[in-house]
Amino acid sequence: MRIIDLSSPVDARAWEPDPVVHEILTPAEGARHMAAEMKEHFGVDFDPAVLPGGELLSLDTFTLTSHTGTHVDAPAHYGSAAVTEYGEPLTAEQLPLDWFLRPAVVLDLRDQGTGAVGVPVLERAIKATGHHIQPMDIVVLHTGAWHYAGTQRYFTDFTGLTGEAVDFLLDIGVKVIGTDAFSLDAPFGDMIRRYQDSGDRSVLWPAHFAGRRRPYCQIERLHNLDALPAAHGFRISCLPVKLAGSGAGWARAVALVED
Known part of the structure; x- marks a missing residue:
């Protein structure tokens, strides 16, 4: 088969009457974001520098x-x-x-x-x-x-x-x-x-x-x-x-x- x-x-670079917005957190930014979230919501301190290359995971936010x-x-x-x-x-x-x-x-x-x-x-x-x-x-x-x-x-x-x-x-x-x-x-x-x-x-x-x-x-x-x-x-x-x-x-x- x-x-x-x-x-x-779905491409933010293409023309749309209602434009697509694509925001990207890089893997390095994702690591820092996760550390801040852990601190704010759970009171846990975490140093993202201990991760390989200081990176965790990327995160994409689309508005469409x-x-x-x-x-x-x-x-x-x-x-x-x-x-x-x-x-x-x-x-x-x-x-x-x-x-x-x-x-x-x-x-x-x-x-x-x-x-x-x-x-x-x-x-x-x-x-x-x-x-x-x-x-x-x-x-x-x-x-x-x-x-x-x-x-x-x-x-x-x-x-x-x-x-x-x-x-x-x-x-x-x-x-x-x-x-x-x-x-x-x-x-x-x-x-x-x-x-x-x-x-x-x-x-x-x-x-x-x-x-x-x-x-x-x-x-x-x-x-x-x-x-x-x-x-x-x-x-x-x-x-x-x-x-x-x-x-x-x-x-x-x-x-x-x-x-």
């Missing part, structure tokens, strides 16, 4: 949102119980794990432009795979956006789905929809411009708001989709981190390909 990494890195890097959106991200049609939406630690280790199919949308595509485009993409999507399959959109990860363009130029397109997949029994783009919806600027031109509120975040009608999850910001050997015939594992009470959880998404 081959394991293909489909996760984008739960939607940075490859992550799973939980139903709680889409709205509160006040707006869902099915009651209290699940948070990240409550999600059923069997949703996130499943056969997968990749739909090629690289010929689509910036905006939201509907059911006819999905139907053509599904037909091109030669695969009949089964209930609980993980469906992944290959938009090509992952090539721009780490740049401002990643957040402004990509293909998303309409609410009807999401409902189409949910009708099949899909519980997890993935994308290599920043969002399963069209870019923010595209949606807002279409709303301002038309006054039609339904163009605002329709893919996310579909999760207010029926619970499902998104995997956003997938990476490296060109490395997949085919459109189907493999499984994806994308188990979300148990962030209690959170609307999302980071995931190390991988494809499991049987040789």
Whole structure:
């Protein structure tokens, strides 16, 4: 079995609308930090100079949102119980794990432009795979956006789905929809411009708001989709981190390909 990494890195050097902050305590600083903590909390004196090279362990502190890097959106991200049609939406630690280790199919949308595509485009993409999507399959959109990860363009130029397109997949029994783009919806600027031109509120975040009608999850910001050997015939594992009470959880998404 081959394991293909489909996760984008969390990198403080990359451009993000909510910048990542990465603070590092070196092993030497970690030794001094541990000595100070031992003194403050336990009244124990310890000289870090007795350690080999005066070093203990490094310590990294990241400040970032739960939607940075490859992550799973939980139903709680889409709205509160006040707006869902099915009651209290699940948070990240409550999600059923069997949703996130499943056969997968990749739909090629690289010929689509910036905006939201509907059911006819999905139907053509599904037909091109030669695969009949089964209930609980993980469906992944290959938009090509992952090539721009780490740049401002990643957040402004990509293909998303309409609410009807999401409902189409949910009708099949899909519980997890993935994308290599920043969002399963069209870019923010595209949606807002279409709303301002038309006054039609339904163009605002329709893919996310579909999760207010029926619970499902998104995997956003997938990476490296060109490395997949085919459109189907493999499984994806994308188990979300148990962030209690959170609307999302980071995931190390991988494809499991049987040789």
